[in-house]
Amino acid sequence: MNFKHIIIFGLFLFTACQGKFQKQFFDPALFKQKIYLQDDNRVKTIHLTNETLKIKNNLSSKTIYSYYQGKINAVEGNYSGKLLNGPYEIHDLEGTLLEKGFFKQGLKVGLWQKWDNQGKLISSTHWKGGLASGHYQSWSSITSLTEKGKYKKGEKNGKVLFLDTEGEIAFWEKYREGELVNSNKKKAEKKAARTLKKEEKQAEKAQKREERKALKGQEKPKSERKSFWKKKEGSAKAPKDKVPFYQKWFTKKETNPDTSSPKRARHEKK
Numbered sequence: 001m002n003f004k005h006i007i008i009f010g011l012f013l014f015t016a017c018q019g020k021f022q023k024q025f026f027d028p029a030l031f032k033q034k035i036y037l038q039d040d041n042r043v044k045t046i047h048l049t050n051e052t053l054k055i056k057n058n059l060s061s062k063t064i065y066s067y068y069q070g071k072i073n074a075v076e077g078n079y080s081g082k083l084l085n086g087p088y089e090i091h092d093l094e095g096t097l098l099e100k101g102f103f104k105q106g107l108k109v110g111l112w113q114k115w116d117n118q119g120k121l122i123s124s125t126h127w128k129g130g131l132a133s134g135h136y137q138s139w140s141s142i143t144s145l146t147e148k149g150k151y152k153k154g155e156k157n158g159k160v161l162f163l164d165t166e167g168e169i170a171f172w173e174k175y176r177e178g179e180l181v182n183s184n185k186k187k188a189e190k191k192a193a194r195t196l197k198k199e200e201k202q203a204e205k206a207q208k209r210e211e212r213k214a215l216k217g218q219e220k221p222k223s224e225r226k227s228f229w230k231k232k233e234g235s236a237k238a239p240k241d242k243v244p245f246y247q248k249w250f251t252k253k254e255t256n257p258d259t260s261s262p263k264r265a266r267h268e269k270k
Helices: 003-025 185-218 245-250 262-269
Strands: 032-038 042-049 063-068 071-076 082-084 086-092 097-104 107-115 121-128 131-139 146-152 158-163 169-176 179-183
Touching: 063 107, 169 185
Parallel strands: none
Antiparallel strands: 032 042, 042 082, 042 086, 063 071, 063 082, 086 097, 097 107, 107 121, 121 131, 131 146, 146 158, 158 169, 169 179
């Protein structure tokens, strides 16, 4: 192969690569536009594409997101304007991230997450082709319970757990294609009510014990108390000399001959 053939082959490769490069990066159908929208003290960052989405029967139950006349539209089964395509983020005016996800031709895909104003994660859901699919987790500020479960084609499917603040299972629900088929919520609520009642009784008993202790602390010492059986001053009898009991048995009593007995006195007079 001479030098001329090498030049021709190089030009051919360059032309082929250039056409592919232009199609991939400069095709207007693939051009993406980045827009910032401010709404209700929030800033939304979206990306748009000029691609068109063919409306098919399988899109009738899916929500399609598009940008039209300065706002985002979410319509089920149809759209108007430009499709959202690429990263999607929402921040507050202080720059705190509130929501993050990804669009592909107007449909939600991948992992979508939401946070509150304090940066606490409140929901995490996986999406596939515009439908929730796979594991999800959400937290409710009203019940303070964390919900964990699984989606299948946009519907809850299988066992859904509700966890308390300590990570213990409060109750569970079972779904089949979005329909609730079983739950132990009522039993769990009754059990929780019994536990709460028991704790209230224990707290009441503890409070009564503390009150009794406080009353005891206010009482006078025994040395200062007035006894009902305490004798008056000067009324106490003189203590007797204690004699052992055996001396009383074996010691003869001394008697006075003059006053010992009347019979003896009469005999002596005679």
